[in-house]
Amino acid sequence: MSKRHHSEPNGGRTGKRPRRVPKKHLYLVLDDWHKGFSFSIHKIDVDALQDTTTDLHHGFPDPAALRLAAPVKRLHMDFTAMGSDIFITTNPCCPHTPALVFDTETAGLTMGPRPPVRLIDTTTFTVAADGTLYALTHRHVHEQHSFEAMSWAPMDKDEPWPSPTMRWSWKSVPSPPPFAMDDVITSYALHPDGHTIFMSAHDIRYHHLPKGTFSFDTRTSEWRLHGDWALPFQGQAYYADGxxxxxxxxxxxxxxxxxxxxRSSTSAVELEWKVTKEKLFHKDPERRLAFARPSLAYMGDGSFSLVESVLREGVEFKCAFGDRDGCVLHMSTFGLKYDRRGELQTTRHHTNSFVVSKHLQTVSPVVFWM
Structure with a gap:
């Protein structure tokens, strides 16, 4: 989370220039480093990306912004973001391994908060709201969920000097999640009010039967059931004001x-939703990687970025992993609008494809807009 003060529109005082707003970039996380079982964070200029050709590129033109060697081979890392920071759990299976925080504005790397034991290898999803990062956990089927929150908290006055004035801290949300032990969360979204998180649960015992859509108010820590229908997404959705x-x-x-x-009503009627006529991912079913999911990021002003990792053409699945350039990363940017008939359609659609190495079958590319 960014620890900075925003200047006044007129600089706060006569004669002072307003503070320049940093340009945002896409930050792409891949398990592509040639050291093996290690991760790279690539900083990508969207304007430059859209100016490139549609040919297949071998890697990225610029060096990675950050490379991380895994402390244990063949284990993944967890990445999530809030503000200008990317939080990295270097070993999600070990409670003694510290987390890291990568500040994308300063390119600085620092030690982060050690996740609670409840979060170790259990996180279902994370979402930032009201300056706090919320994490829903579900370790195994038939075990109860928990809801954890991480934020900055003041240091105790009686702590020895010198000490920082603020610190990261984790705590359990006082109201437990209203989900049954066999429920899984399939979709979630932050309400445009900035403090209400919606999430849909399915019961895995009955072929993922919808159990309902719930909301959590971060101000009151209250849960509410809105209906026995589910949000029509896979994973996280983003509010587009346009x-x-x-x-x-x-x-x-x-x-x-x-x-x-x-936020306040309950209905038995499912929300109205629409899909694009154009397929933007899973275009080549025979080249799909079974465990690698696409990742979507909202860039504001109705613009989105979508990344997907697939097998490189002519490469067999068993030969695709390792330092072999066996995969292709498709990175698309596009806008959305409703046409005259009210149908959802894409605009300004650009796709660039990059030949990359991939080391872990179960790791998906992740993209952030920061």
Missing amino acids: LDAWVGLHKDGYICSCEVAS
């Missing part, structure tokens, strides 16, 4: 928009 709708990934390769749920 559409006045949530936007996320729909099954079978389409982008989906959905009306925003009311």
